[in-house]
Amino acid sequence: MIDWYADLPDIKPKYLAITQLIRHLIQEDKLLPGQRLPAERELAEALKVDRSTVSRALLELASVGLVVKRTGSGTFVSSLPHLDNATNKVNWTTFLETTASNNYQAYQGQLLQARALDNGHLIDAAVNELPMDLIPKLGSLQMDWQNFLLAQHQEQDAGYLPLIQTISNVHKARNQFKLTRQSLIIAGGAQQSLLLILRSLLQVGDAVAYAQPSYFNASAIFQAVGVRTYTVPLKHGKLDLGVLEDLILKHRIKLLLLNPTFQNPTGEIVSLRQRQKILTLCQQYQVPIVEDDVFGWLVNKSDEVPTFKSLAPANVIYISSLSKLLGSSTRIGWIVAPQAIGQRLLQVQKKLDIVPSMLAQVMANLALTNPSFNSEIHKLTLALAARREAVATIFHEVRPDWQFASPNGGLFFWVTQRDQEIFNHLLAKHILVKPGPIYGADRQTFRFNFAVIDETKQEQLRTQLRQLKP
Known part of the structure; x- marks a missing residue:
């Protein structure tokens, strides 16, 4: 026996x-x-x-x-x-079965095929960034070779010193937080910043938590570093704190990852009261927060909520980047962390050799210091508001069965409807969206990037939506 x-x-x-x-x-x-x-x-x-x-x-x-x-x-x-x-x-x-069963890979394959076969009728609301016509127009960024060579002498371990100073001034001017006893480190975008944080602070088998639905659900980073992930329900901008506490106690959560401003994919802004409650719970159990604020550029002053970093600077690691603002190829991001943590991040960044190129850092600094930068951001928020309102009107008119809340900024609508196969039905009508399962939600939800719907595409969208089954 x-x-x-x-x-x-x-x-x-x-x-x-x-x-x-x-x-x-x-x-x-x-x-x-x-x-x-x-x-x-x-x-x-x-x-x-x-x-x-x-x-x-x-x-x-x-x-x-x-x-x-x-x-x-x-x-x-x-x-x-x-x-x-x-x-x-x-x-x-x-290995092959793991890849084949991945929701993201399966849907991504369908999206890529539809783009490859586009005959001019495609409405691509599945993209993650701004369309080219809305990216801020900063003109010619002047730089000669001699100045570029001189710039290399201003490189520090944390990055290009003028860029670090410019980003510091941006945060001060926006009254987001102070950099007292904090380290600011330049990285190659928000995803690379997250990778650096996980590699620096966690061991294989450690656990992290994030909201559900969330774009973190589609990230391959956690599997790459051997980190276990747990999800906390997020609804109407409120994180289920009971579930979060249970996860902390049962699984020894080491980090809570949040994208609280124009949360991706829901577009929600977590309220100040809710942020304070989350902080209180995390401080009680000594769980640090990683705050992803890549959409913070698009907040109107009247809607701005204090960042987690400003509310508890010693307990929060802050991430931001330029990719959602200046195009996905702008691989410049930064981390703001308490000094001791910053030193650890710098050691690992150097060891992994993932420091952004000096040329990219110099160009990013020229963009941020351009005299037109602030006015271009203002124009962008106005243009996004107009497109958001136009698309919302079309949805209400043509698809009254769709439920969604219109955010006060960002790029996305998060839509709930009763059709289990909505992704394929929309795909058949040449409308691309990001389906809910990618973000850990069900098939009755999807994310729609309203930023890509200019005046020309608005009527096209209305026509193609009318062709859907009621």
Whole structure:
């Protein structure tokens, strides 16, 4: 009689321990060729693991010929198990299956195909950024080669000194927070900033939490660094603090990741009162917050809410970038962190060699110091407001069954409707959107980038939406 749990090797991950155990049992003739293994559910109970862990272990063993899975009959030891070959053979199938099952990859493939086949009728509201016609027009940014060479002498560990000073002045002018006892570090965009933070502060197996729905759900960064993720429901700008507290206690959450201003994808702004409640809970359990503020540029003064960084500078790491403002190829972002954390980030950034190019930093500084910069941002917010209102009017007129709240800024509508297959129906009418499952939501939701709908496309949108099934 096999005592499955007692014989299980004390190694992690558990599915590898199970594969090692079964391989050993076959080698010792305790499991014989053709013998049926216990059902996955029974085996999971005997081993005190999840059934999914057993399923993955059996998939590994099947891929190297040690077991055979027969539909409707169960899993059997192979008639001729090749133990010598099995010990060193990598199961590439598991990598392919993981990729194939990824919602983001599947939907992204459909979006890319639709763009490639565009015959001029496509409305691409699935993009993540501004259209070219709305990107601030800053004219010619003058720089000669001699000045560029001189600029390299102003490079510090944290980045190009004039750019650091310019960004500091921007935050002061916007009354967002002070940089006293803080480090400002230039990075290659918001995603690279997040990668740097995770690599610097967490170990493999550590846990983080973020809101659901969220664009964090589609990020490959967490898997790349071996971090476990847990989600907290977000509805009408309110994070479920009860769920967050339970996650902190059960899973020892190390970081809370938030995108509180024009949250992606919902477009909501987390209120000041809600931010204070989140901070109180996180301070109680000593959980730092990473605040992603890439859309903060697009807030009207009347709607501005204090950043988490301004409310608790010692407890928050702040991220921002220029990519949502000056185009996705503008890979310049920055991190503002307490000094001790900043030093750690700099050490890891240097070790990983992920410092942005000096040319990109110099160009970013020229853009931010351009005399037209502030007026162009003002024009942008007005143009976005006009397009937001126009698209909302079309939705109300043509699709009264769609539910959405019109945000006071940002780029996106978050729409809920009753059609489970809305993504494919819209795709058939040459309208691209980002479906809810990408963000951890259900198929009845989608994100729509209203910024791309100029006056020419507004009538086109109205016509193509009318062709949808009621």
